[in-house]
Amino acid sequence: MAELVSLHDAVAELVRDGDTVALEGFTHLIPFAAGHEIIRQKRRDLTLVRMTPDLVYDQLIGAGCARKLIFSWGGNPGVGSLHRFRDAVKDSWPVPLELEEHSHAGMANRYVAGASGLPFAVLRGYVGTDLVHQTETIKPITCPFTGEVLTAVPALNPDVAIVHAQQADRAGNVQLWGIVGVQKEAVLSARRSLVTVEEVVDRLEPRPGAVVLPSWVITRVAHVPGGAHPSYAHGYSVRDNEFYQKWDPIGRDREAFTRWLEDL
Structure with a gap:
Protein backbone atom coordinates (compact mmCIF):
# COMPACT_ATOMS: atom_id res chain seq x y z
CA MET A 1 0.00 0.00 0.00
CA ALA A 2 1.30 3.43 -0.92
CA GLU A 3 2.58 5.69 1.83
CA LEU A 4 2.70 9.49 1.52
CA VAL A 5 6.23 10.74 2.23
CA SER A 6 8.49 13.63 1.24
CA LEU A 7 10.24 13.56 -2.12
CA HIS A 8 13.64 13.46 -0.41
CA ASP A 9 12.68 10.47 1.71
CA ALA A 10 11.05 8.64 -1.20
CA VAL A 11 14.15 8.90 -3.39
CA ALA A 12 16.44 8.04 -0.49
CA GLU A 13 14.45 4.89 0.19
CA LEU A 14 13.61 3.71 -3.32
CA VAL A 15 16.50 4.66 -5.63
CA ARG A 16 19.80 2.91 -5.04
CA ASP A 17 23.14 2.98 -6.81
CA GLY A 18 23.16 0.50 -9.69
CA ASP A 19 19.37 0.40 -10.04
CA THR A 20 17.40 0.33 -13.27
CA VAL A 21 15.19 3.41 -13.06
CA ALA A 22 12.35 4.48 -15.36
CA LEU A 23 11.02 8.06 -15.30
CA GLU A 24 8.04 8.07 -17.64
CA GLY A 25 5.62 10.70 -18.89
CA PHE A 26 4.77 11.81 -22.40
CA THR A 27 4.75 15.51 -23.36
CA HIS A 28 3.41 16.42 -19.93
CA LEU A 29 3.57 14.90 -16.45
CA ILE A 30 7.32 14.35 -16.81
CA PRO A 31 8.76 13.81 -13.30
CA PHE A 32 11.47 16.49 -13.40
CA ALA A 33 11.46 17.17 -9.64
CA ALA A 34 12.11 13.52 -8.88
CA GLY A 35 14.93 13.43 -11.42
CA HIS A 36 16.49 16.49 -9.80
CA GLU A 37 16.27 14.85 -6.38
CA ILE A 38 18.12 11.81 -7.74
CA ILE A 39 20.85 14.19 -8.93
CA ARG A 40 21.02 15.94 -5.55
CA GLN A 41 21.35 12.61 -3.77
CA LYS A 42 24.21 11.70 -6.13
CA ARG A 43 22.98 8.30 -7.25
CA ARG A 44 25.47 6.53 -9.51
CA ASP A 45 25.69 3.66 -12.04
CA LEU A 46 21.99 3.84 -12.90
CA THR A 47 20.47 2.19 -15.94
CA LEU A 48 17.99 4.82 -17.09
CA VAL A 49 14.92 3.69 -19.01
CA ARG A 50 12.58 6.00 -20.90
CA MET A 51 10.74 5.88 -24.19
CA THR A 52 11.58 9.50 -25.01
CA PRO A 53 14.55 10.83 -23.02
CA ASP A 54 14.47 14.62 -22.96
CA LEU A 55 15.87 17.31 -20.68
CA VAL A 56 15.61 15.47 -17.37
CA TYR A 57 17.67 12.58 -18.76
CA ASP A 58 20.18 15.01 -20.28
CA GLN A 59 20.56 16.42 -16.77
CA LEU A 60 20.87 13.02 -15.09
CA ILE A 61 23.45 11.89 -17.66
CA GLY A 62 25.44 15.11 -17.36
CA ALA A 63 25.43 14.80 -13.58
CA GLY A 64 27.14 11.40 -13.85
CA CYS A 65 24.19 9.39 -12.55
CA ALA A 66 23.89 7.02 -15.52
CA ARG A 67 26.00 4.20 -16.93
CA LYS A 68 23.41 2.98 -19.46
CA LEU A 69 20.38 4.31 -21.32
CA ILE A 70 17.55 2.12 -22.66
CA PHE A 71 15.40 4.25 -24.97
CA SER A 72 13.65 4.74 -28.31
CA TRP A 73 14.23 8.44 -29.05
CA GLY A 74 16.16 11.25 -27.42
CA GLY A 75 16.13 15.02 -27.90
CA ASN A 76 15.10 18.47 -26.73
CA PRO A 77 11.52 18.63 -28.10
CA GLY A 78 11.14 21.42 -30.63
CA VAL A 79 14.73 22.60 -30.12
CA GLY A 80 17.33 19.98 -31.06
CA SER A 81 19.81 17.56 -29.55
CA LEU A 82 20.61 16.59 -25.99
CA HIS A 83 24.22 17.72 -25.66
CA ARG A 84 25.05 16.14 -22.30
CA PHE A 85 23.80 12.87 -23.78
CA ARG A 86 25.95 13.39 -26.89
CA ASP A 87 29.01 14.28 -24.82
CA ALA A 88 28.67 11.13 -22.73
CA VAL A 89 28.38 8.92 -25.84
CA LYS A 90 31.08 10.61 -27.93
CA ASP A 91 33.61 11.68 -25.30
CA SER A 92 32.64 9.71 -22.14
CA TRP A 93 32.02 12.91 -20.15
CA PRO A 94 31.47 12.79 -17.25
CA VAL A 95 31.36 8.98 -17.55
CA PRO A 96 30.86 6.60 -20.50
CA LEU A 97 27.26 5.87 -21.46
CA GLU A 98 26.14 2.52 -22.87
CA LEU A 99 23.14 2.60 -25.21
CA GLU A 100 20.35 0.11 -25.86
CA GLU A 101 18.06 1.44 -28.60
CA HIS A 102 14.56 0.25 -29.43
CA SER A 103 11.52 1.52 -31.30
CA HIS A 104 8.61 3.21 -29.48
CA ALA A 105 6.48 0.11 -30.06
CA GLY A 106 9.25 -2.13 -28.80
CA MET A 107 9.65 -0.15 -25.58
CA ALA A 108 5.90 0.00 -24.96
CA ASN A 109 5.55 -3.74 -25.51
CA ARG A 110 8.47 -4.43 -23.18
CA TYR A 111 6.68 -2.53 -20.40
CA VAL A 112 3.44 -4.39 -21.15
CA ALA A 113 5.24 -7.73 -20.94
CA GLY A 114 6.82 -6.71 -17.65
CA ALA A 115 3.48 -5.57 -16.25
CA SER A 116 1.87 -8.83 -17.40
CA GLY A 117 4.44 -11.08 -15.77
CA LEU A 118 5.63 -12.36 -19.15
CA PRO A 119 9.31 -12.90 -20.07
CA ALA A 155 10.23 -7.66 -20.62
CA LEU A 156 11.14 -4.51 -18.77
CA ASN A 157 11.01 -4.79 -14.98
CA PRO A 158 12.72 -1.69 -13.60
CA ASP A 159 13.85 -1.64 -10.00
CA VAL A 160 12.04 1.69 -9.70
CA ALA A 161 9.42 3.45 -11.82
CA ILE A 162 8.77 7.13 -11.20
CA VAL A 163 5.84 9.07 -12.68
CA HIS A 164 4.08 12.37 -12.04
CA ALA A 165 0.29 12.71 -11.75
CA GLN A 166 -2.31 15.32 -10.98
CA GLN A 167 -3.89 13.86 -7.86
CA ALA A 168 -3.61 11.32 -5.09
CA ASP A 169 -6.04 10.72 -2.26
CA ARG A 170 -4.94 10.26 1.32
CA ALA A 171 -5.01 6.48 0.93
CA GLY A 172 -2.42 6.70 -1.87
CA ASN A 173 -4.66 6.07 -4.86
CA VAL A 174 -3.52 8.13 -7.86
CA GLN A 175 -5.32 9.63 -10.85
CA LEU A 176 -3.77 11.17 -13.97
CA TRP A 177 -5.37 12.51 -17.13
CA GLY A 178 -4.65 14.34 -20.36
CA ILE A 179 -2.01 12.92 -22.69
CA VAL A 180 -0.74 9.72 -21.12
CA GLY A 181 2.01 7.40 -22.22
CA VAL A 182 3.17 4.22 -20.51
CA GLN A 183 2.96 5.45 -16.91
CA LYS A 184 0.52 2.71 -15.88
CA GLU A 185 2.58 -0.04 -17.50
CA ALA A 186 5.83 1.32 -16.04
CA VAL A 187 4.42 1.32 -12.51
CA LEU A 188 2.90 -2.15 -12.88
CA SER A 189 6.13 -3.58 -14.29
CA ALA A 190 8.45 -2.15 -11.62
CA ARG A 191 9.59 -3.69 -8.36
CA ARG A 192 9.16 -0.36 -6.56
CA SER A 193 7.36 2.81 -7.61
CA LEU A 194 7.10 6.50 -6.73
CA VAL A 195 4.35 8.83 -7.88
CA THR A 196 4.78 12.56 -7.37
CA VAL A 197 1.53 14.52 -7.48
CA GLU A 198 0.29 18.07 -7.86
CA GLU A 199 -2.39 17.73 -5.22
CA VAL A 200 -3.53 15.45 -2.41
CA VAL A 201 -7.30 15.32 -2.10
CA ASP A 202 -9.75 13.64 0.26
CA ARG A 203 -11.47 11.79 -2.58
CA LEU A 204 -10.68 11.20 -6.25
CA GLU A 205 -13.48 12.33 -8.55
CA PRO A 206 -13.86 10.02 -11.59
CA ARG A 207 -12.85 11.65 -14.88
CA PRO A 208 -13.55 10.34 -18.39
CA GLY A 209 -10.41 8.87 -19.89
CA ALA A 210 -8.37 9.17 -16.69
CA VAL A 211 -5.91 6.52 -15.55
CA VAL A 212 -6.29 5.39 -11.93
CA LEU A 213 -3.43 3.64 -10.17
CA PRO A 214 -4.66 1.95 -6.98
CA SER A 215 -2.69 2.37 -3.80
CA TRP A 216 -1.71 -1.28 -3.68
CA VAL A 217 0.42 -1.06 -6.87
CA ILE A 218 2.34 2.02 -5.68
CA THR A 219 5.15 2.04 -3.11
CA ARG A 220 5.37 5.74 -2.25
CA VAL A 221 3.52 8.95 -3.11
CA ALA A 222 5.06 12.42 -2.67
CA HIS A 223 3.19 15.73 -2.80
CA VAL A 224 5.27 17.84 -5.21
CA PRO A 225 3.32 20.77 -6.72
CA GLY A 226 5.00 21.84 -9.95
CA GLY A 227 6.91 18.57 -10.03
CA ALA A 228 6.60 18.32 -13.82
CA HIS A 229 8.17 21.72 -14.61
CA PRO A 230 9.30 22.66 -17.27
CA SER A 231 6.86 20.18 -18.83
CA TYR A 232 3.25 20.70 -17.82
CA ALA A 233 0.53 19.03 -15.78
CA HIS A 234 -2.79 19.20 -17.60
CA GLY A 235 -5.19 21.35 -15.60
CA TYR A 236 -2.47 22.61 -13.23
CA SER A 237 0.35 24.23 -15.21
CA VAL A 238 1.51 25.12 -18.72
CA ARG A 239 4.65 24.11 -20.59
CA ASP A 240 7.62 26.43 -20.02
CA ASN A 241 8.74 26.65 -23.64
CA GLU A 242 11.37 29.26 -22.78
CA PHE A 243 13.16 26.83 -20.48
CA TYR A 244 13.49 24.26 -23.28
CA GLN A 245 15.06 26.93 -25.48
CA LYS A 246 17.37 28.16 -22.73
CA TRP A 247 18.53 24.61 -22.02
CA ASP A 248 20.24 24.30 -25.41
CA PRO A 249 23.19 26.65 -24.66
CA ILE A 250 23.43 25.30 -21.10
CA GLY A 251 23.55 21.71 -22.30
CA ARG A 252 26.07 22.48 -25.06
CA ASP A 253 28.77 23.77 -22.71
CA ARG A 254 30.36 21.74 -19.92
CA GLU A 255 31.12 24.81 -17.81
CA ALA A 256 27.62 26.24 -18.22
CA PHE A 257 26.12 22.89 -17.31
CA THR A 258 28.39 22.56 -14.27
CA ARG A 259 27.23 25.97 -13.04
CA TRP A 260 23.60 24.91 -13.54
CA LEU A 261 24.29 21.73 -11.60
CA GLU A 262 25.84 23.63 -8.70
CA ASP A 263 22.69 25.74 -8.41
CA LEU A 264 20.26 22.83 -8.57
Whole structure:
Protein backbone atom coordinates (compact mmCIF):
# COMPACT_ATOMS: atom_id res chain seq x y z
CA MET A 1 0.00 0.00 0.00
CA ALA A 2 1.30 3.43 -0.92
CA GLU A 3 2.58 5.69 1.83
CA LEU A 4 2.70 9.49 1.52
CA VAL A 5 6.23 10.74 2.23
CA SER A 6 8.49 13.63 1.24
CA LEU A 7 10.24 13.56 -2.12
CA HIS A 8 13.64 13.46 -0.41
CA ASP A 9 12.68 10.47 1.71
CA ALA A 10 11.05 8.64 -1.20
CA VAL A 11 14.15 8.90 -3.39
CA ALA A 12 16.44 8.04 -0.49
CA GLU A 13 14.45 4.89 0.19
CA LEU A 14 13.61 3.71 -3.32
CA VAL A 15 16.50 4.66 -5.63
CA ARG A 16 19.80 2.91 -5.04
CA ASP A 17 23.14 2.98 -6.81
CA GLY A 18 23.16 0.50 -9.69
CA ASP A 19 19.37 0.40 -10.04
CA THR A 20 17.40 0.33 -13.27
CA VAL A 21 15.19 3.41 -13.06
CA ALA A 22 12.35 4.48 -15.36
CA LEU A 23 11.02 8.06 -15.30
CA GLU A 24 8.04 8.07 -17.64
CA GLY A 25 5.62 10.70 -18.89
CA PHE A 26 4.77 11.81 -22.40
CA THR A 27 4.75 15.51 -23.36
CA HIS A 28 3.41 16.42 -19.93
CA LEU A 29 3.57 14.90 -16.45
CA ILE A 30 7.32 14.35 -16.81
CA PRO A 31 8.76 13.81 -13.30
CA PHE A 32 11.47 16.49 -13.40
CA ALA A 33 11.46 17.17 -9.64
CA ALA A 34 12.11 13.52 -8.88
CA GLY A 35 14.93 13.43 -11.42
CA HIS A 36 16.49 16.49 -9.80
CA GLU A 37 16.27 14.85 -6.38
CA ILE A 38 18.12 11.81 -7.74
CA ILE A 39 20.85 14.19 -8.93
CA ARG A 40 21.02 15.94 -5.55
CA GLN A 41 21.35 12.61 -3.77
CA LYS A 42 24.21 11.70 -6.13
CA ARG A 43 22.98 8.30 -7.25
CA ARG A 44 25.47 6.53 -9.51
CA ASP A 45 25.69 3.66 -12.04
CA LEU A 46 21.99 3.84 -12.90
CA THR A 47 20.47 2.19 -15.94
CA LEU A 48 17.99 4.82 -17.09
CA VAL A 49 14.92 3.69 -19.01
CA ARG A 50 12.58 6.00 -20.90
CA MET A 51 10.74 5.88 -24.19
CA THR A 52 11.58 9.50 -25.01
CA PRO A 53 14.55 10.83 -23.02
CA ASP A 54 14.47 14.62 -22.96
CA LEU A 55 15.87 17.31 -20.68
CA VAL A 56 15.61 15.47 -17.37
CA TYR A 57 17.67 12.58 -18.76
CA ASP A 58 20.18 15.01 -20.28
CA GLN A 59 20.56 16.42 -16.77
CA LEU A 60 20.87 13.02 -15.09
CA ILE A 61 23.45 11.89 -17.66
CA GLY A 62 25.44 15.11 -17.36
CA ALA A 63 25.43 14.80 -13.58
CA GLY A 64 27.14 11.40 -13.85
CA CYS A 65 24.19 9.39 -12.55
CA ALA A 66 23.89 7.02 -15.52
CA ARG A 67 26.00 4.20 -16.93
CA LYS A 68 23.41 2.98 -19.46
CA LEU A 69 20.38 4.31 -21.32
CA ILE A 70 17.55 2.12 -22.66
CA PHE A 71 15.40 4.25 -24.97
CA SER A 72 13.65 4.74 -28.31
CA TRP A 73 14.23 8.44 -29.05
CA GLY A 74 16.16 11.25 -27.42
CA GLY A 75 16.13 15.02 -27.90
CA ASN A 76 15.10 18.47 -26.73
CA PRO A 77 11.52 18.63 -28.10
CA GLY A 78 11.14 21.42 -30.63
CA VAL A 79 14.73 22.60 -30.12
CA GLY A 80 17.33 19.98 -31.06
CA SER A 81 19.81 17.56 -29.55
CA LEU A 82 20.61 16.59 -25.99
CA HIS A 83 24.22 17.72 -25.66
CA ARG A 84 25.05 16.14 -22.30
CA PHE A 85 23.80 12.87 -23.78
CA ARG A 86 25.95 13.39 -26.89
CA ASP A 87 29.01 14.28 -24.82
CA ALA A 88 28.67 11.13 -22.73
CA VAL A 89 28.38 8.92 -25.84
CA LYS A 90 31.08 10.61 -27.93
CA ASP A 91 33.61 11.68 -25.30
CA SER A 92 32.64 9.71 -22.14
CA TRP A 93 32.02 12.91 -20.15
CA PRO A 94 31.47 12.79 -17.25
CA VAL A 95 31.36 8.98 -17.55
CA PRO A 96 30.86 6.60 -20.50
CA LEU A 97 27.26 5.87 -21.46
CA GLU A 98 26.14 2.52 -22.87
CA LEU A 99 23.14 2.60 -25.21
CA GLU A 100 20.35 0.11 -25.86
CA GLU A 101 18.06 1.44 -28.60
CA HIS A 102 14.56 0.25 -29.43
CA SER A 103 11.52 1.52 -31.30
CA HIS A 104 8.61 3.21 -29.48
CA ALA A 105 6.48 0.11 -30.06
CA GLY A 106 9.25 -2.13 -28.80
CA MET A 107 9.65 -0.15 -25.58
CA ALA A 108 5.90 0.00 -24.96
CA ASN A 109 5.55 -3.74 -25.51
CA ARG A 110 8.47 -4.43 -23.18
CA TYR A 111 6.68 -2.53 -20.40
CA VAL A 112 3.44 -4.39 -21.15
CA ALA A 113 5.24 -7.73 -20.94
CA GLY A 114 6.82 -6.71 -17.65
CA ALA A 115 3.48 -5.57 -16.25
CA SER A 116 1.87 -8.83 -17.40
CA GLY A 117 4.44 -11.08 -15.77
CA LEU A 118 5.63 -12.36 -19.15
CA PRO A 119 9.31 -12.90 -20.07
CA PHE A 120 9.13 -11.20 -23.47
CA ALA A 121 6.94 -9.49 -26.05
CA VAL A 122 6.57 -10.31 -29.76
CA LEU A 123 5.99 -7.81 -32.56
CA ARG A 124 6.44 -7.29 -36.29
CA GLY A 125 7.78 -3.76 -36.25
CA TYR A 126 11.49 -4.61 -36.19
CA VAL A 127 11.40 -6.86 -39.26
CA GLY A 128 13.47 -5.27 -42.03
CA THR A 129 15.09 -2.67 -39.75
CA ASP A 130 18.74 -2.31 -38.81
CA LEU A 131 17.92 -2.29 -35.08
CA VAL A 132 17.81 -6.09 -35.17
CA HIS A 133 21.54 -6.06 -35.95
CA GLN A 134 22.43 -3.24 -33.55
CA THR A 135 20.59 -4.19 -30.34
CA GLU A 136 21.28 -7.45 -28.52
CA THR A 137 17.84 -7.46 -26.89
CA ILE A 138 15.99 -7.79 -30.21
CA LYS A 139 15.86 -11.41 -31.38
CA PRO A 140 14.08 -13.23 -34.23
CA ILE A 141 11.43 -15.69 -33.18
CA THR A 142 9.37 -18.09 -35.30
CA CYS A 143 5.63 -18.32 -34.69
CA PRO A 144 4.84 -21.94 -33.75
CA PHE A 145 1.46 -21.71 -35.49
CA THR A 146 2.18 -19.96 -38.80
CA GLY A 147 5.94 -20.19 -39.21
CA GLU A 148 6.17 -16.39 -39.60
CA VAL A 149 9.47 -14.92 -38.41
CA LEU A 150 8.80 -12.11 -35.92
CA THR A 151 10.94 -10.35 -33.33
CA ALA A 152 11.00 -10.76 -29.57
CA VAL A 153 12.10 -8.25 -26.95
CA PRO A 154 12.61 -9.00 -23.23
CA ALA A 155 10.23 -7.66 -20.62
CA LEU A 156 11.14 -4.51 -18.77
CA ASN A 157 11.01 -4.79 -14.98
CA PRO A 158 12.72 -1.69 -13.60
CA ASP A 159 13.85 -1.64 -10.00
CA VAL A 160 12.04 1.69 -9.70
CA ALA A 161 9.42 3.45 -11.82
CA ILE A 162 8.77 7.13 -11.20
CA VAL A 163 5.84 9.07 -12.68
CA HIS A 164 4.08 12.37 -12.04
CA ALA A 165 0.29 12.71 -11.75
CA GLN A 166 -2.31 15.32 -10.98
CA GLN A 167 -3.89 13.86 -7.86
CA ALA A 168 -3.61 11.32 -5.09
CA ASP A 169 -6.04 10.72 -2.26
CA ARG A 170 -4.94 10.26 1.32
CA ALA A 171 -5.01 6.48 0.93
CA GLY A 172 -2.42 6.70 -1.87
CA ASN A 173 -4.66 6.07 -4.86
CA VAL A 174 -3.52 8.13 -7.86
CA GLN A 175 -5.32 9.63 -10.85
CA LEU A 176 -3.77 11.17 -13.97
CA TRP A 177 -5.37 12.51 -17.13
CA GLY A 178 -4.65 14.34 -20.36
CA ILE A 179 -2.01 12.92 -22.69
CA VAL A 180 -0.74 9.72 -21.12
CA GLY A 181 2.01 7.40 -22.22
CA VAL A 182 3.17 4.22 -20.51
CA GLN A 183 2.96 5.45 -16.91
CA LYS A 184 0.52 2.71 -15.88
CA GLU A 185 2.58 -0.04 -17.50
CA ALA A 186 5.83 1.32 -16.04
CA VAL A 187 4.42 1.32 -12.51
CA LEU A 188 2.90 -2.15 -12.88
CA SER A 189 6.13 -3.58 -14.29
CA ALA A 190 8.45 -2.15 -11.62
CA ARG A 191 9.59 -3.69 -8.36
CA ARG A 192 9.16 -0.36 -6.56
CA SER A 193 7.36 2.81 -7.61
CA LEU A 194 7.10 6.50 -6.73
CA VAL A 195 4.35 8.83 -7.88
CA THR A 196 4.78 12.56 -7.37
CA VAL A 197 1.53 14.52 -7.48
CA GLU A 198 0.29 18.07 -7.86
CA GLU A 199 -2.39 17.73 -5.22
CA VAL A 200 -3.53 15.45 -2.41
CA VAL A 201 -7.30 15.32 -2.10
CA ASP A 202 -9.75 13.64 0.26
CA ARG A 203 -11.47 11.79 -2.58
CA LEU A 204 -10.68 11.20 -6.25
CA GLU A 205 -13.48 12.33 -8.55
CA PRO A 206 -13.86 10.02 -11.59
CA ARG A 207 -12.85 11.65 -14.88
CA PRO A 208 -13.55 10.34 -18.39
CA GLY A 209 -10.41 8.87 -19.89
CA ALA A 210 -8.37 9.17 -16.69
CA VAL A 211 -5.91 6.52 -15.55
CA VAL A 212 -6.29 5.39 -11.93
CA LEU A 213 -3.43 3.64 -10.17
CA PRO A 214 -4.66 1.95 -6.98
CA SER A 215 -2.69 2.37 -3.80
CA TRP A 216 -1.71 -1.28 -3.68
CA VAL A 217 0.42 -1.06 -6.87
CA ILE A 218 2.34 2.02 -5.68
CA THR A 219 5.15 2.04 -3.11
CA ARG A 220 5.37 5.74 -2.25
CA VAL A 221 3.52 8.95 -3.11
CA ALA A 222 5.06 12.42 -2.67
CA HIS A 223 3.19 15.73 -2.80
CA VAL A 224 5.27 17.84 -5.21
CA PRO A 225 3.32 20.77 -6.72
CA GLY A 226 5.00 21.84 -9.95
CA GLY A 227 6.91 18.57 -10.03
CA ALA A 228 6.60 18.32 -13.82
CA HIS A 229 8.17 21.72 -14.61
CA PRO A 230 9.30 22.66 -17.27
CA SER A 231 6.86 20.18 -18.83
CA TYR A 232 3.25 20.70 -17.82
CA ALA A 233 0.53 19.03 -15.78
CA HIS A 234 -2.79 19.20 -17.60
CA GLY A 235 -5.19 21.35 -15.60
CA TYR A 236 -2.47 22.61 -13.23
CA SER A 237 0.35 24.23 -15.21
CA VAL A 238 1.51 25.12 -18.72
CA ARG A 239 4.65 24.11 -20.59
CA ASP A 240 7.62 26.43 -20.02
CA ASN A 241 8.74 26.65 -23.64
CA GLU A 242 11.37 29.26 -22.78
CA PHE A 243 13.16 26.83 -20.48
CA TYR A 244 13.49 24.26 -23.28
CA GLN A 245 15.06 26.93 -25.48
CA LYS A 246 17.37 28.16 -22.73
CA TRP A 247 18.53 24.61 -22.02
CA ASP A 248 20.24 24.30 -25.41
CA PRO A 249 23.19 26.65 -24.66
CA ILE A 250 23.43 25.30 -21.10
CA GLY A 251 23.55 21.71 -22.30
CA ARG A 252 26.07 22.48 -25.06
CA ASP A 253 28.77 23.77 -22.71
CA ARG A 254 30.36 21.74 -19.92
CA GLU A 255 31.12 24.81 -17.81
CA ALA A 256 27.62 26.24 -18.22
CA PHE A 257 26.12 22.89 -17.31
CA THR A 258 28.39 22.56 -14.27
CA ARG A 259 27.23 25.97 -13.04
CA TRP A 260 23.60 24.91 -13.54
CA LEU A 261 24.29 21.73 -11.60
CA GLU A 262 25.84 23.63 -8.70
CA ASP A 263 22.69 25.74 -8.41
CA LEU A 264 20.26 22.83 -8.57
